[in-house]
Amino acid sequence: xxxxxxxxxxxxxxxxxxxxxxxxxxxxxxxxxxxxxxxxxxxxxxxxxxxxxxxxxxxxxxxxxxxxxxxxxxxxxxxxxxxxxxxxxxxxxxxxxxxxxxxxxxxxxxxxxxxxxxxxxxxxxxxxxxxxxxxxxxxxxxxxxxxxxxxxxxxxxxxxxxxxxxxxxxxxxxxxxxxx
Numbered sequence: 001x002x003x004x005x006x007x008x009x010x011x012x013x014x015x016x017x018x019x020x021x022x023x024x025x026x027x028x029x030x031x032x033x034x035x036x037x038x039x040x041x042x043x044x045x046x047x048x049x050x051x052x053x054x055x056x057x058x059x060x061x062x063x064x065x066x067x068x069x070x071x072x073x074x075x076x077x078x079x080x081x082x083x084x085x086x087x088x089x090x091x092x093x094x095x096x097x098x099x100x101x102x103x104x105x106x107x108x109x110x111x112x113x114x115x116x117x118x119x120x121x122x123x124x125x126x127x128x129x130x131x132x133x134x135x136x137x138x139x140x141x142x143x144x145x146x147x148x149x150x151x152x153x154x155x156x157x158x159x160x161x162x163x164x165x166x167x168x169x170x171x172x173x174x175x176x177x178x179x180x
Contacts, residue, residue, distance in 0.1 A: 001047050002111055003036035008077040009050050010036065012069060021057065029053035041113050044137060063142040070146020074154055082110075086154070093155040093180060097121060097129050117144075128179040130164070134172075141166060141174045148178050 013022045029049040036042065051069070055062040078086050085106055090096035104116035117135035133144050145161045152159030157180045165175035 001042060001044055002038065002114065003040045003042055004038040004077070004081070005047055005073075006033075006042060006050060007036040007038055008073055009047070009054070009069060011076070012072045013054065017058075025050065025053045025057045028057055039111065048139070066140065066142035067146035067149070070143040070148075071150035071153065072146075073143075074147055074150030079154070082107075093152055093157045093159065094124075094129070096151060096155065097131060097178060098124065100131065123177075128177060131161075131176045131178055133174040133176065138167060141168075144174065145176065148176060152178075152180060 010022055013025060029052070031046050031049050031053075033042075033046070051062060051065050055065045058065070074086075088106075089103060090099050098121055100119045101121060103119070104114070108114050108116060115136060117133060117137070117140075120132040120134070121129050122132065123130040131144075131148065133141065141163060145163065148161040149159055159178055159180045162177045162179070163174060164177050165171045165173070167174060
């Protein structure tokens with residue numbers, strides 16, 4: 001993952017719990033990086049170590065860490081760093097979700113070494129859609145759930161993101177039913 005992801009985890013912890021808590025998480029993780037360069041790729045293992053250490057240090061489930069980070073990513077990191085890109089995604093939540101499959105094409109112009117997930121949309125209804133999540137990376141479905149609920153907050157539209165299919169149960173990809 002790119003450094004911007006690890007930097008966002010750092011920012012989330014520092015802003016909500018302080019520098020000392022971040023230092024404790026960094027030490028617990030065993031990650032020996034003084035600072036993350038946003039546009040440089042880092043091994044995925046670093047991100048997973050930081051998330052795991054945050055879970056242990058804060059004594060909260062890793063799923064909650066990932067979901068909180070997903071919301072943070074949408075509401076802080078993406079809005080601050082890529083406001084125009086986010087705004088171009090759609091005028092409302094439903095429109096943004098319908099445009100989600102092409103979103104990472106634009107992001108890849110900024111980060112050419114990105115290995116993005118793929119999203120597909122199905123079962124489009126008045127107040128819900130199915131979001132299909134395909135990724136080479138496993139274990140990030142709660143991060144994606146946080147992204148989806150964060151998008152709801154961004155559009156001031158309360159949502160639920162129910163995981164209705166998962167690789168954990170033998171499926172080829174995850175499917176979320178996003179309802180508002």
